[in-house]
């Protein structure tokens with residue numbers, strides 16, 4: 527009978543108005559109630575025990591001090607710690623042991639992911655729980671020296687912008703170093719757009735290269751390239767720049783050569799989410815002022831791996847755009863790329879279900895009136911959504927191959943003159959491709975991108 531009464535008490539916690547009526551809950555009753563809540567919330571819960579409310583947002587990290595508390599007799603210690611700190615208790619079931627754990631928990635604002643992750647690592651916690659999105663963000667990654675060159679066709683689809691935004695956020699989280707950005711879509715306005723983003727996200731000195739002999743008149747989905755020249759009603763530039771209107775950009779392949787020459791051997795990861803014209807010209811290049819090596823030798827010596835948005839594999843019937851837009855360059859790229867460099871393809875079908883709507887984009891950026899991506903959505907593309915293709919190559923490049931993705935077996939990829947990517951399985955091969963995830967996976971990845979989107 528008592529159990530039923532307590533069950534009802536625990537249920538009442540979910541009712542609005544409960545907190546008003548019953549501000550103070552005796553710690554003894556609270557312990558019993560929390561104990562019963564494991565049956566009510568088999569998936570876990572987070573509760574503010576001072577207000578007796580379920581927080582609606584925030585990033586939750588357990589304290590190390592209350593680790594391994596799963597027994598009824600340990601609950602008073604959890605409550606005592608929580609009362610002395612943020613007053614938040616989390617409960618969750620470990621799927622491996624089946625045990626239900628209770629922790630005193632610290633909450634961070636949802637735009638403070640870097641701080642939450644740092645605290646999680648200090649406290650030996652594997653993850654940070656985002657209450658609003660219902661996702662866990664891993665914190666126990668191995669801190670690696672990941673040096674990335676980002677190669678994009680900025681100025682058309684906005685997923686190139688979001689992928690770059692993620693790289694800045696990964697930089698904030700000390701998870702990678704962005705060595706440079708290559709813009710493989712001709713027209714300096716596209717490089718100027720990157721100049722804006724570099725400044726906006728606090729990395730004004732990241733070098734930018736611009737393709738000067740690439741795809742002629744590629745199609746443009748969303749004409750946002752003029753964002754760099756946006757003005758206020760008073761005629762002042764809306765966004766800060768560091769290269770500016772008079773500055774110059776190195777030719778894309780030249781910047782590759784300059785950056786690669788200075789890096790340790792086999793240390794550079796390339797995330798390529800546009801055309802491969804700059805990469806192709808790099809591979810066809812000869813010695814110059816930056817390096818006595820040929821392009822092929824330089825890539826072989828310095829590049830560790832490539833994550834590339836493009837290709838059509840498996841059952842997909844979609845046409846590839848990134849390779850076919852400049853097929854001669856693409857064929858050269860596939861021909862010249864040294865065979866010992868790992869390459870992971872991210873085919874369009876993996877990102878197809880990841881719709882980021884204009885309304886969600888604008889609302890995720892409601893913390894500021896001045897934001898270049900928000901500006902695009904407010905003034906140019908109000909009613910559209912964007913599929914998040916390009917971030918998938920970037921996430922893979924930073925998070926590694928074992929965490930987010932199911933990858934194909936190894937093999938070799940050859941490009942046909944009509945732009946098909948033929949895959950031949952071989953355990954010795956250098957190529958793999960991402961396998962599309964299920965609905966839950968797509969939902970999780972989109973939420974993760976959105977969580978990074980709101981950081982500032």
Ligand SMILES: [Ca+2]
Nearest residue numbers: 679686799800
């Ligand atoms: Ca792209």
